[in-house]
Amino acid sequence: MAAAIDFYFDFSSPYGYIAAAKVEALAAKHGRGVNWRPILLGAAMKVTGGAPLPQIPLKGDYAKRDFVRSAKFHGVPFRIPSSFPISTIAAVRAFYWAQGKDPARALALAKALYSAYFADDVDISRVEEVIRIAAGVGFKAEDVAAGVADQAVKDKTKAEVDAAIAKGVFGSPFIVIDGEAFWGMDRLDQAEKWLTTGGW
């Protein structure tokens, strides 16, 4: 079986959320798995000098419209959250903790976190909400609470984010197929062709 696709994303990224709804079907169609790799865009922005889209003059207003329009275009339930963007460090730590315990449930957790934030307007910057959501996919609340506070999990999270940036990841979504990088939900068309043809 061909190597899994690396799917980098930020839990506070609408375009990451839209891509998350599509990446598994895309990969499966071509006999590939998906490595879900949440990152922290804020750390990447320290390198690129970028800023969250909503804060940028002109681009921010466009982006808010484009999020809503793009979600509808791709058939994904979406609303701009009341708090946006947010810190997602608790969500990312919970994910990497969960991955060490039960990879299948960690994947369910990632999807549930995205859905809570962008479909149901739950503020997933709050650790209590992350714990509640993790409990909803079958983890014990007290285990999650201990996990996200564990120094080893904090270190693992930092190592994952640093490794992504070291590999050139700077945006969300950011998909890597056999070493070839595709940034943006709007590169899924090229990613699909790449999977089909092996490159051009």
Place this chain on the structure above:
Amino acid sequence: MAAAIDFYFDFSSPYGYIAAAKVEALAAKHGRGVNWRPILLGAAMKVTGGAPLPQIPLKGDYAKRDFVRSAKFHGVPFRIPSSFPISTIAAVRAFYWAQGKDPARALALAKALYSAYFADDVDISRVEEVIRIAAGVGFKAEDVAAGVADQAVKDKTKAEVDAAIAKGVFGSPFIVIDGEAFWGMDRLDQAEKWLTTGGW
């Protein structure tokens, strides 16, 4: 006939160049014309705080790869010019001067400028090259030389760029259909659906 599409672009923008190869067929399919509106991204970046893609850490390296890959994906001849990005003020002034003289030839000039820069590696920041290219589409070289130096043409160019920014244009390509804005060659899919359905 429905209103023409506004097509904003920068002559130094690879994604604008790729979109330029597609926008007329897209519009014509839906019974629309296209208003070609060259802008100066540098002026917009003063508002958004942006920087040319190649200068941005991580993103710059990705962009260079993505330009080449995207041009191939869309079937457009392309090479990264020896000088990139460049100032395109002479090209923009020549275009607006030409538009006042002969709109059809102005359109031919826009296409010839893009092709010269991105297919043939001609440095269109040089006014002599702009004049030569304009002569190639049927303008008299001395008229073009006088035109790009004319204060009224300089004022018209500034007014067009300022008006675009005032309307929220900040990128290239940037397409506006009946008031709805689509930024990026990767929004042609949504633009197409918008033309078909009238919105969603």
